[in-house]
Amino acid sequence: MGTSAKRGVLDQVTASVKSSQIWRSIFRHGYPDTPLNQSLIMMGNVFLHLHPVKVSRQAMRITYTWCLGGISFFLFLVLTITGVFLMFYYIPADQQAYGNIQTIQSAIAFGAITRNMHRWAAHLMVISVSLHMIRVFYHGAYKPPREFNWVVGVVLFLLTLLLSFTGYLLPWDQIGVLAIQVGSNMANYAPVIGDAVHRTLIGGLDQYPTQNTLIRFYTLHVLFLPLVAAVFMAVHFWRIRKDGGEAGPPPPSRSEVELNEAP
Amino acid sequence: MATTTSPSSAQKRYRTLAVVKQEAITRVEKQLEDSVFVWPHLLIREFLAAVLMSVMLTVVSLAINAPLEVRFNVNFPPPAVAKAPWYFLGLQELLHYFPPTLAGVLLPGFVLAGLAAVPYIDNNPSRAFNDRKLAIAIFTMFVVFFAIITVIGSFFRGGGWQWVWPWQGEFFNL
Numbered sequence: 001m002g003t004s005a006k007r008g009v010l011d012q013v014t015a016s017v018k019s020s021q022i023w024r025s026i027f028r029h030g031y032p033d034t035p036l037n038q039s040l041i042m043m044g045n046v047f048l049h050l051h052p053v054k055v056s057r058q059a060m061r062i063t064y065t066w067c068l069g070g071i072s073f074f075l076f077l078v079l080t081i082t083g084v085f086l087m088f089y090y091i092p093a094d095q096q097a098y099g100n101i102q103t104i105q106s107a108i109a110f111g112a113i114t115r116n117m118h119r120w121a122a123h124l125m126v127i128s129v130s131l132h133m134i135r136v137f138y139h140g141a142y143k144p145p146r147e148f149n150w151v152v153g154v155v156l157f158l159l160t161l162l163l164s165f166t167g168y169l170l171p172w173d174q175i176g177v178l179a180i181q182v183g184s185n186m187a188n189y190a191p192v193i194g195d196a197v198h199r200t201l202i203g204g205l206d207q208y209p210t211q212n213t214l215i216r217f218y219t220l221h222v223l224f225l226p227l228v229a230a231v232f233m234a235v236h237f238w239r240i241r242k243d244g245g246e247a248g249p250p251p252p253s254r255s256e257v258e259l260n261e262a263p
Numbered sequence: 264m265a266t267t268t269s270p271s272s273a274q275k276r277y278r279t280l281a282v283v284k285q286e287a288i289t290r291v292e293k294q295l296e297d298s299v300f301v302w303p304h305l306l307i308r309e310f311l312a313a314v315l316m317s318v319m320l321t322v323v324s325l326a327i328n329a330p331l332e333v334r335f336n337v338n339f340p341p342p343a344v345a346k347a348p349w350y351f352l353g354l355q356e357l358l359h360y361f362p363p364t365l366a367g368v369l370l371p372g373f374v375l376a377g378l379a380a381v382p383y384i385d386n387n388p389s390r391a392f393n394d395r396k397l398a399i400a401i402f403t404m405f406v407v408f409f410a411i412i413t414v415i416g417s418f419f420r421g422g423g424w425q426w427v428w429p430w431q432g433e434f435f436n437l
C-alpha cells in the first residue's frame with residue numbers, strides 16, 4: 001500500500017545514510033540497545049567516557065547522591081554558556097560597566113533572562129555544592145580510598161565561593177563595590193601578608209575598588225578561576241572512577257551485623 | 264622493573280594491566296545482579312535532572328530579575344549597612360563578635376583547613392551511621408552553627424549591624 005511504499009523509501013534512505021562513509025566515521029557502532037553497543041558507546045565517546053560502562057544499582061539511586069554533584073556540574077556549564085553571552089556586551093571599565101549591565105537588562109534580546117539565569121545559577125551552585133559536601137560527609141564517602149577526592153572537593157568549594165565573590169563587583173553598582181570593599185578589607189587583617197594581599201586585590205593603595213580592581217576581578221572571574229575550576233573538576237571526576245566509583249549507601253553497622261549473626 | 268632482554272609486546276601489555284587497580288576496571292560480567300548499564304539507566308536520570316534544572320532556572324529567571332542597585336559613586340553617602348553576599352553573612356555576623364583577624368581571616372582559614380583534613384582526622388574505618396555517632400554529631404553542630412549565623416546575618420541585621428526583625432524589612436542583597 002501507500003504507507004508501506006513510503007516506509008520502504010524511508011528505510012532505504014536510512015539504510016544508505018547509515019552505511020555511508022560519513023555516518024560510519026562519526027558513529028562507530030549501532031544504536032546502543034544491545035549490551036555490546038551499550039559498552040562500546042560508553043568507552044568510545046569522549047564525553048560519556050566520564051562514566052564507567054556499568055554502575056552499582058545502589059549507588060545510582062537518586063536518594064543516594066540526590067544528583068547534587070551532577071547538578072553542581074550542570075550549573076557550572078550553564079554559568080559558562082550564559083557568561084560567554086554576557087561577555088559579548090560587558091566591558092570591564094568603571095565608566096561603562098554599569099551602563100552595559102543596564103543595557104543587557106533592558107535593551108538586548110534575551111539579555112535580561114540571560115543575566116538572570118547567570119545570577120540565579122550562581123546562587124544555586126553555592127547551595128548545591130554545599131549540600132553535596134554535606135551529603136558526602138554523612139555517607140562517610142570521604143573515607144579511604146576517597147580521602148584525596150574530598151580534598152579536591154574542598155578546593156572546588158572554595159573556587160565556587162571565589163567565583164561568586166569576584167562576579168559580585170562586575171555590575172559596579174553600590175552594593176557590589178561596597179561588598180567587595182568590605183571583603184578585600186578583610187585581607188588587611190591577615191597577619192604579616194595582609195597589606196600585600198589587600199594591595200594585590202585592589203590593585204593599588206586605594207580605599208575603594210578602582211578600575212585596577214575591576215580588571216583584576218574580571219580577569220579572575222571570566223578566565224583564571226573557571227579554568228582552575230575546570231581542571232579540578234576533571235581531577236574530581238577522574239578520581240571518582242579511579243577510586244572505584246561511587247561509594248554507595250553505607251553498610252550496616254558493626255552491632256547490626258553482630259545482631260544478625262547472633263541467632 | 265627493567266629487564267635485560269627486551270620484553271615482547273604481550274608482556275608489556277600485561278605489565279600495564281598489572282598496575283591498574285582491580286576496582287578501577289570496568290567488569291562487565293561481574294555482579295550482574297547488582298549493577299546496571301550506564302546507558303540508559305544512569306544517563307536517563309542525568310538527562311531528566313538536567314531538563315528539570317533547566318526548566319526551574321528558566322522559570323525563576325523569567326519571574327525574578329537579578330538585582331541592580333544605583334551606580335557606585337564614591338561621593339554618595341554609603342548605605343546604612345553594606346552586606347556581603349548571603350553565603351558570607353555568617354562570617355560577617357562573626358565579625359560582630361570577634362576581632363577581624365580572628366573572624367575574618369583565621370577562622371575561615373581554619374574552617375577550610377579543617378574541612379580538608381576531615382578524612383585524615385577521622386580514621387574510623389566504618390561508614391555505617393551507627394558507628395560514626397561522634398563524627399556525625401560534630402559535623403551536624405558545625406553545619407547548624409553556620410546555618411544559624413548565616414540566617415541571623417541575613418534576616419536579623421540592619422543598619423549599623425543592629426538587630427532587626429525580618430518583618431522590619433531589612434534584608435540582604437542577592
Ligand code: HEM
Binds near residue numbers: 068132136142247
Ligand atoms: C564544583 C563543585 C563540585 C562538583 C561539580 C562535584 C561533582 C561531583 C559529582 C558529579 C560526583 C558524583 C556523585 C554525586 O553526584 O554525588 C561527586 C562525588 C564526590 N564529591 Fe564532588 N563535586 C563538587 C564539590 C565537592 C565538594 C565541595 C566535596 C567535599 C568537600 C566533594 C567531594 C566528593 C566526594 C568525596 C565524592 C565521592 C562520593 C561518593 O563516592 O559517594 N565534591 N562530585
